[in-house]
Amino acid sequence: MSDGSLVWGVKKSFREYVEHSEGTIAASGQATRDGDAFVFPAAGEALRFTGTVAFEAHGGMLAVKITDPWIVEDEEGLALSVASPHRPDTRLVIARLSAPVVDGGRATAAAALTYEGVSLLGNVYSVKAELDPVVYPA
DSSP, X not given: OOTTSEEEOOOHHHHHHHHHTTOEEEEETTOEEETTEEEEOBOSSTXXXXXXXXXXXXXXXXXXXXXXXXXXXXXXXXXXEEEOSSOTTSEEEXXXXXXXXXXXXXXXXXXXXXXHHHHHTTSOSOTTOEEEEEEEEO
């Protein structure tokens, strides 16, 4: 894992559901899988990362793509945004991040789903549902 990368497992129960449903989880476009997490390398600009993780199950009835995650700051604080799967020129804020804990140049933040995140993950989880922590360059 490069220190310039974002590392995130998305949501443990979601990964487990896809895998137990005989679905697939595939990393592409420079993203890789490292155990229970996905590694998105830096995209050249601060706190912008590249790559895609695709979750698919039930013959494509469940199809979720997490593409090009960015750490952004807005009026509500830190957030995680991804490219919209339907409009790649549009960003979706899918998670709100807690104040990060910084250790050795890496920041770790708790993540909670937003309304857009609930929709992206198929309306199975509720707003503010806990996601896996997000680790990124401090």
